[in-house]
Structure formats: C-alpha cells, structure tokens
Amino acid sequence: MEIHQSTVILLLLLCVSSYTHAQPAHIMRRYQNFLNHHRGPYVNVEMCTDVIRDRKINDTAGNCKPVNSFIQADQDVIKAVCGGGKNYRLFQSGQPFPVVTCKLKSGQTYPNCKYRGKLSTCDIVLGCEHGFPVHYERSVEINSVSQVTLKM
Template sequence: MEIHQSTVILLLLLCVSSYTHAQPAHTMRRYQNFLNHHRGPYVNVEMCTSEIRHRKITDSAGYCKPVNSFIRAPDHLITAVCRGGTRLYYNLFRSGTPFDVVTCRLKSGQTHPDCEYDRGRLSIGNIVLGCEHGLPVHYES
C-alpha cells in the first residue's frame, strides 16, 4: 500500500489544527495576540512603522510600544520552540536553533496611529518564548 505525500500532509495539518482548537479560549487569545505582535515571516527592517500601524500593535495600556520584535519564521517553527526548546523556567523556553528577528524601536508618537519607528535592526540568534499549553504567548526580549 502506497501513501501519497498529499495524504501525509493532510494528516499533519489535521493534527496541528485539532491541537490548537483544543486549547482553552484564554490561551488561544494570547496565542493570536502573540502572532499579531511577533510573527513576521516577511517583515524587513524598512517595514517597522507600516507593519506596526497595520497590525494596530500597542502596549497593554494602548500606547505605542517602545520596542517590538518580529520573528521571521512561520507559525509551526515558532510554536516548535515551546515543545522542543530548552526549558529555562517552568514556562520559558529557548530555541535550539537561531531565528532572524527584526527589532523596531519607537522614534516618536504616543498613541496609535501616530507611532513612528526607526529603521529596524535585523539580528540572528536563539529566541526565548513564554509558552502556555504548548503555544507561544510571550516574546522575551
């Protein structure tokens, strides 16, 4: 019996989908917020202001974030840190492989949409994530 590659891919997608859908609502909200704030597979150093405005990224009080970092990787590689990274504390994990990260620093403004950011800085290194129920919910800068 031959298993086609498309069948294997479909089964993997179903497993990942069922894993994330089985998470508590609070964890899923935090995970979605994390993705909005920190996942940026195509974000480059020239895109800080436009990307942060487009995503309406602010701090918890609604002010411009002084610093925001975008991890240049797809969801599954970022999420894998929570399952296969080195545990630093009970919910903090460090990646075993380096990631490209674009870090944006606030230049001017206090509230959205007036936040202006300097040109980002690209760095490559291991990342540290706060995880909840196997999903990233916090980026530790």
C-alpha cells in the first residue's frame, strides 16, 4: 500500500510541476498563430494563393497581406531557433532554411488575393517569447556567391 501512495504523490508532484512551467495562454495563442502563418513544410511556390486563402492569412485590416513567408521545416526545428530566452528577443537561425516567399500580385481585399511564390535558402530571424517563435521578422537570403541580402 505504501508504494501505491508514494506513486500517487509522485504523480501529483509531477502534475503540479508541469502546470507551473506551462506557458501563458497568450504566448501559446501567438505561437499557434505563428505556425499557421509561417510553418509550411509542404508548401511550394505554386501553392501560395491556396494556402494563404485556406489558412485565412490577411493583414490586421482584413486586406490581402503583401508578403507572407513559409518555412519548410517541422515546428520543433523552427522552435529550436529561439533558444531558451524568457523575454521577447529576435533570434537568427544558425542554419539556412528553405523558405517560400509569397508576394501579392493582384487583389486588395481578402480572400480575392493572388500570390506569386519564390523558393529561397535563407537564415530566418524570428521574434521569440519564452522559447516560442511568435513573429517572423525577416529572411536573410543566402546567395550562391556568398552575398547576403535582407528581405522583409
């Protein structure tokens, strides 16, 4: 019987510990929004218009978003860019990622937006809170001749 009680107490302690280390709800909402807007492991350049429409991606006024980037990676790999910082900070990836950048080619009001996509290999700069990406700041494109250009 004593083993059973010890097991229950240990489980309760683990539950309380994981509850106190959980992320605030507003950060988790921002993280999920970030993933919806910028995680696209299977997004290719021909899919920009459909994915942006299906995911209901638009600017804060409900208009077509001029540019949106999709990182072709799993969420754990993207999250690793953030390190473990607690405060909001910008982090640049230490490795290049394939990124599909979708630029608006026609339309003003969502959902009547048409996009043209471009695939690039880029370092990514993310805004992170408590170790979670919550903002896509920019891509740092890596060209084959070792030139670096900033893209918004």
